[in-house]
Amino acid sequence: MITVTLFGAGGRMGRAVAAALAGESDIALAHAVEAPERAGGEVAGLPLEADDPRGAFEADVWVDVSLAAAACEHALRAEESGTPILIGATGFTARQSERLHRLGCALLIAPNLSLGVNLLLALLPRIRRVLGPGYDAGIVETHHRHKRDAPSGTAKALAAALEAEGPEVQVRSLRLGEIVGEHCVRFAAEGEEIELVHRAHSRMAFARGVAPAVRFLAGKRSGGFSMADVLGL
Numbered sequence: 739m740i741t742v743t744l745f746g747a748g749g750r751m752g753r754a755v756a757a758a759l760a761g762e763s764d765i766a767l768a769h770a771v772e773a774p775e776r777a778g779g780e781v782a783g784l785p786l787e788a789d790d791p792r793g794a795f796e797a798d799v800w801v802d803v804s805l806a807a808a809a810c811e812h813a814l815r816a817e818e819s820g821t822p823i824l825i826g827a828t829g830f831t832a833r834q835s836e837r838l839h840r841l842g843c844a845l846l847i848a849p850n851l852s853l854g855v856n857l858l859l860a861l862l863p864r865i866r867r868v869l870g871p872g873y874d875a876g877i878v879e880t881h882h883r884h885k886r887d888a889p890s891g892t893a894k895a896l897a898a899a900l901e902a903e904g905p906e907v908q909v910r911s912l913r914l915g916e917i918v919g920e921h922c923v924r925f926a927a928e929g930e931e932i933e934l935v936h937r938a939h940s941r942m943a944f945a946r947g948v949a950p951a952v953r954f955l956a957g958k959r960s961g962g963f964s965m966a967d968v969l970g971l
Contacts, residue, residue, distance in 0.1 A: 846962075874925070880914055888913065
């Protein structure tokens with residue numbers, strides 16, 4: 739049995755992750771952790787514990803779906819304890835990202851845990867390479883009004899995948915209502931347009947990617963990974 743400590747467990751994404759893991763026969767949630775001001779109550783039958791830098795929160799794998807600053811702190815603590823950590827938080831500054839990538843623990847950073855989005859990330863460089871410089875590329879991402887970072891971490895990752903095979907792409911962000919997440923990648927040339935769209939209708943689209951990532955990380959002591967490594971893309 740693989741045990742998991744979940745940080746950010748009280749948020750909407752955290753609760754979706756807890757629900758997804760509850761359906762796995764080989765994974766058990768050991769700790770559900772939240773910022774002290776949001777602790778209390780239960781998540782997936784576990785008490786929602788207050789985060790504490792002195793807390794061990796021992797488990798085989800840590801999963802973080804909190805906020806960028808908290809995720810950086812948790813990653814440092816994971817390095818100290820030798821615990822592999824999956825980070826699904828977004829909104830990192832360049833300095834925070836650099837700091838994370840210097841850590842010595844097993845670390846998997848996933849701006850988006852959706853299997854569909856990660857397949858799209860793997861396909862985009864090839865599509866742009868085949869289309870060539872005659873096609874312009876752009877991204878429009880839409881999320882709920884509460885999302886703090888713009889562009890989204892996923893949009894940034896999609897842009898990076900495209901820019902690996904061509905010039906900088908345009909990215910536009912919309913924050914509307916309660917839209918869970920939509921990313922539209924468009925290629926356009928004279929007389930032709932290609933559009934690839936990923937729509938998440940619930941947070942379970944992201945949460946389903948957590949279990950395979952946890953299995954992948956379990957037992958690893960070091961290394962930087964992505965969902966492409968988990969899915970063999």
